[in-house]
Amino acid sequence: MAFGKLLLMIGALAIAPCAAASGSAPLWATFPEAPPMPAADGSGFITHDGARLYYAVFHRGAGRPVVLLHGGMGSSDSWSFEVPRLAGHEVVVMDSRGQGRSSRSEAPLTYELMASDVVALMDALHLRRASIVGASDGGIIGLLLAIEHPERVDRLFAWGANFNTHAQRLSPPDPALKSVGAAYVARMAEDYRRRSPTPEGFADLRTSLGRLYATEPNLTPAELGRIKAPTVIADGEYEQFIDPSHTRLLARLIPGAILVILPNVSHGGPQQDPAGFHAAVAALLDRSP
Numbered sequence: 562m563a564f565g566k567l568l569l570m571i572g573a574l575a576i577a578p579c580a581a582a583s584g585s586a587p588l589w590a591t592f593p594e595a596p597p598m599p600a601a602d603g604s605g606f607i608t609h610d611g612a613r614l615y616y617a618v619f620h621r622g623a624g625r626p627v628v629l630l631h632g633g634m635g636s637s638d639s640w641s642f643e644v645p646r647l648a649g650h651e652v653v654v655m656d657s658r659g660q661g662r663s664s665r666s667e668a669p670l671t672y673e674l675m676a677s678d679v680v681a682l683m684d685a686l687h688l689r690r691a692s693i694v695g696a697s698d699g700g701i702i703g704l705l706l707a708i709e710h711p712e713r714v715d716r717l718f719a720w721g722a723n724f725n726t727h728a729q730r731l732s733p734p735d736p737a738l739k740s741v742g743a744a745y746v747a748r749m750a751e752d753y754r755r756r757s758p759t760p761e762g763f764a765d766l767r768t769s770l771g772r773l774y775a776t777e778p779n780l781t782p783a784e785l786g787r788i789k790a791p792t793v794i795a796d797g798e799y800e801q802f803i804d805p806s807h808t809r810l811l812a813r814l815i816p817g818a819i820l821v822i823l824p825n826v827s828h829g830g831p832q833q834d835p836a837g838f839h840a841a842v843a844a845l846l847d848r849s850p
Contacts, residue, residue: 586737587737587799587825588825588826588833588834589737589738589797589798589799589825589826589827589829589833590735590737590738590741590799590827591741591829591833592741592744592745592748592829592832592833593832593833595638595639595641595642595832596641596642597638597641598617598637598638598640598641598644599619599641599644599645601617601618601619602618602619602620602621603617603618603621604616604617604618606662606663607681607682607685609677609678609681609682610666610668610674610677610678610681611665611666611667611668612658612659612663612664612665612666612678613663613664613758614655614656614658614663614664614678614681614682615637615655615656615661615662615663616637616653616654616655616656616682616686617637617653617654617655618651618652618653618686619644619647619651619652619653619654620647620648620649620650620651620652621651622651623648623649623650623651624649624650624651625650625651625691625692625715625846626650626651626652626653626688626690626691626692627647627650627651627652627653627691627692627693627694627846628652628653628654628655628679628682628683628688628691628692628693628694629643629644629652629653629654629694629695629699630655630657630679630693630694630695630696630698630699630700630702630703631654631656631657631660631661631696631697631698631699632696632697632698632699632721633657633660633697633698633770633774634660634746634749634753634766634767634770635660635661635749635752636656636660636661636662636752636756637654637655637656637661638661638752638756639696639831639832640654640831642831642832642835642838642839643694643831643835643838643839643842646835646839646843647839647842647846649847650692650846653682653683653686653688653691655678655679655682656756657675657678657698657699657702658670658674658675658678659762659766659769660753660757660766661753661756661757662756662757662758664758664759665769669769669772669773670769670770670772670773671773671777672698672701672702672705672773672777672778673705675698675702676702676705676706676709676710679693679702679706680706680710680713683713689713690712690713690714690715691713691714691715692714692715692716692717692718692845692846693706693707693714693716693717693718694718694720694842694846695717695718695719695720695722696720696721696831697720697721697722697828700718700719700720700721700722701719701722701723701724701777701778703717703718703719703722704717704719704722704724704778704780704785704788705778705780707788707789707790707792708780708784708785708787708788711787711788711789711790714790715790716790716791716792716845716846717788717790717791717792717793718792718793718795718841718842718845718846719792719793719794719795720795720796720830720831720838721795721796721797721800721802721803721828721830722794722803722811723778723803723807723811724778724780724785724807724811724814725778725779725780726774726775726776726777726778726779727807728802728803728804728807729802729803729804730800730801730802730803730804731804731806734801734802735799735801738799738801738827741801741829746767749763750763753766782814785811785814785815786814786815786816788815788816788818789816791817791845791848792815792817792818792819793818793819793820793821793841793842793844793845794808794811794812794815794818794819794820794821795820795821795822795823795830795841796808796821796822796823796828796830797822797823797825797826797827797828797829797830797833798822798823798824798825798826798827799825799826799827800827800828801827801828802828803828808820808822819845821841823837823838823841824837826838
């Protein structure tokens with residue numbers, strides 16, 4: 562992948578709040594600013610494999626637990642639209658290693674390592690099983706958890722996730738999306754400086770994520786075929802980075818998976834249409850087994 566295209570992918574293969582585009586822009590070309598997170602019932606840090614990882618718990622004891630996993634360069638605060646809507650579930654959010662409030666070790670970032678962080682947090686919180694709702698990088702981590710730790714995953718909702726490095730959209734994105742990547746990176750840099758224990762480390766994070774995106778994920782059809790959890794593979798009608806054929810193939814490779822394409826949104830769908838996104842999540846989480 563050319564370096565310029567890689568920078569664009571790094572700037573947008575994530576879902577998190579960003580300043581909205583002008584009112585004349587179509588919904589799918591905006592990143593509406595998310596509201597503040599509600600007050601948590603508990604929050605803190607765990608230490609795992611050289612990193613100090615932030616988490617927060619909402620609606621403690623309300624119902625079957627759900628773990629929300631954010632996209633690359635973002636933080637758990639990107640879930641502020643969704644957390645209040647999941648009032649019927651105990652909700653756990655976390656900042657992936659090296660992102661948000663979490664630190665990282667000297668080890669390279671890998672999806673395998675970040676998936677192991679989720680398991681460590683579930684162990685620390687005594688969560689035997691939980692549903693996983695992941696966006697972009699968080700969706701990829703969810704796929705890994707469902708493959709490698711099937712006993713821990715109740716249901717899986719993966720938004721804007723790719724399963725290998727050959728997912729790039731085959732046709733150019735709409736010109737209306739041209740400035741979204743740069744605006745996203747600027748907002749993520751600002752948020753990183755405000756939250757991170759290493760506030761000057763954003764450039765290093767981008768470099769580390771760039772290496773990750775150049776080589777991972779590399780999930781095989783056989784591995785995806787081992788997923789047993791009820792699964793929804795979801796994305797926006799105007800997804801600008803992952804080719805629609807890749808998303809359709811991902812859904813076909815997972816036994817029983819349902820493909821959901823949310824209309825009038827792009828990769829940033831959870832912020833662009835919070836109500837529509839939640840309806841798709843709730844249809845999975847609240848349906849009978």
